[in-house]
Amino acid sequence: MVKPLEGVRIADFTVHNAGPFCTHMLSQLGAECIKVESAQRPDIFRKPHPVYGRMGPATFDQVASNKLSVRINFKHPQGIALAKRLVAISDVAAESFRPGVLTRLGLGYEALRAVKSDIILLAVSSSGQSGPDSHFAGYAPLFGAWGGLGALTGYADGPPVEMRHVMDHTVGMNAAVAVLAALHRRRATGLGCLVDVAAREVSSSLLGEALLLAAAGQAVTRTGNEHPRMAPHGVYKAAGDDRWVSIAVETDVEWQRLASIMGTPGLAGDPRFATQAARHENRVALDDIVAVWTATLPGAVVEAMLQEAGIAAHESWTAREITADAHLRERNAIVNVREPDGRVRAAVGVPVRLSKGGDIGIARGTPKLGEHEEYVYGELLGMSTAERQELQDDQVIF
Incomplete structure (x- = not known):
């Protein structure tokens, strides 16, 4: 059966976690996701770092599984031209830089519309593409703190609790829903759009009754594991x-x-x-x-x-008990994937099931940097071996 997003292609310029988690979710639903990096500026999470009890790119392993990898040097003018060629054959472009960075590179929404009139550009940032705080940089702990979730999380007699990956992933899931809505709209109207996702607004949107209570003048405090009615x-x-x-x-x-x-x-x-x-x-x-x-x-x-x-x-x-759970294994919520070096590891699958929609989920492990350039540059863009070699020699593909 055809996967829900089969035939949709994403030019993925996102970095770190929130944006990459969005495109990771979409790739598991069948979209062909092409992750763009360079040897000079790889995704920071590709670099090995001590996390989750092991030395390795654990975060990158999660959000890059299922993706294809190519190299483009954005510091080279021809790199910008190559990125535009990739966008021209894509349905969605996704980025998670500070607002204005992509425009200064020559890859802003209007520039991309010039090469693909119905392109959908997803822009994930700390505070959105407009407004007085749009220039702020941010990471997951900031999203939760600034958006108000941190102040509600923790025990009444303790400080706010920092939230990390759960905040990034929540932003990514909201962004994925927004992209699906944009694709649906384009199918109906033929029009692309800019999808502007502000991470701190995602955090604030989850406060629910706390915002209503505060607006009504009520005190809102941390309650730990307590419930407003139930006990124990x-x-x-x-x-x-x-x-x-x-x-x-x-x-x-x-x-x-x-x-x-x-x-x-x-x-x-x-x-x-x-x-x-x-x-x-x-x-x-x-x-x-x-x-x-x-x-x-x-x-x-x-x-x-x-x-x-x-x-x-x-x-x-x-986490060890979860990866070994027979129920999650049977439902492919936890799957085994094989890495390019032959190593087999557990991975988190897509947390939905569709009665009609093909075998969704993770089909491959973490890509090596530039692993799929022969397919992307050769088959999709029709570049000859000589042309690709020249761009590598000029450090455009680098």
Whole structure:
């Protein structure tokens, strides 16, 4: 079956994480994504760095899987011309530089429209392409902090919590939806457009009721794992080294079942916990009681007992447990990919399933720098071997 975005081509000039995650998502839906870098300025995440317990480009491995790789030296005038040739055969161009950088290079929206009238240009930046703060640079922790999510994340007696990749990926997913909308509009009208995604606005869009409360003059504070109604509701220490279990109790019936399973004398009839409102009012004391019980049992045992009783509960899993999970493996949410050097590694697949839409997901591992130039420059652009060699000698393809 044909994949949803099969036939769509993306000229991918994005760097770091937010923009590349967007194009990574689109590539898993079938788009042909051509990542543009140079030996002089490779994507910073391609460089090995200590992260997630290993020395290597772990972040790049995730967001570059499935993509094709070519080199273009933007510092060379012919490099700009080559980039335009690539855009001319693409449906989408994507970038994540500071606003104005692409225009100064000669690759702004109007310049790209001149070579492809219906091009869709995705521009991902910290604060958008316009406005008084558009010149600000930014990384994921800034997006969450400036957008307000950081101030809501953490415990009431602690500082705001820095958010990293989850913020980048949320920006990328919002950008992917916007690109899909632009492609749908172009199919209906024949018109391309500039898609302007501001990362801090993505963060603010997730504040929801907190913004409404603040606008109404209400105090908005950090609440940790607490819920506005439910108790117990949190992550509790389980037996073992750094093992935890999440529990959420909504109804009085669920509470009575939990109290019975815990077997703590007098707990089921304790008036402090008799109703949902009472449990929430006395949630600190209730959390202490639940934590004493969970600490005596493996998280998997707590999970099994409570799930059987119809209570929402699960162990807090590590990344290693997730990659080995049979359920996620069966659904191809976690897949194995083979790298160019023959190494096989686990990768995160696309988190959706389509009854009609082909075998979506990751088809290949991380590309080597310039690995697909024979296909892109030779087959797609029709460049001869001699022409390509001349551009390499002149450090245009470099």
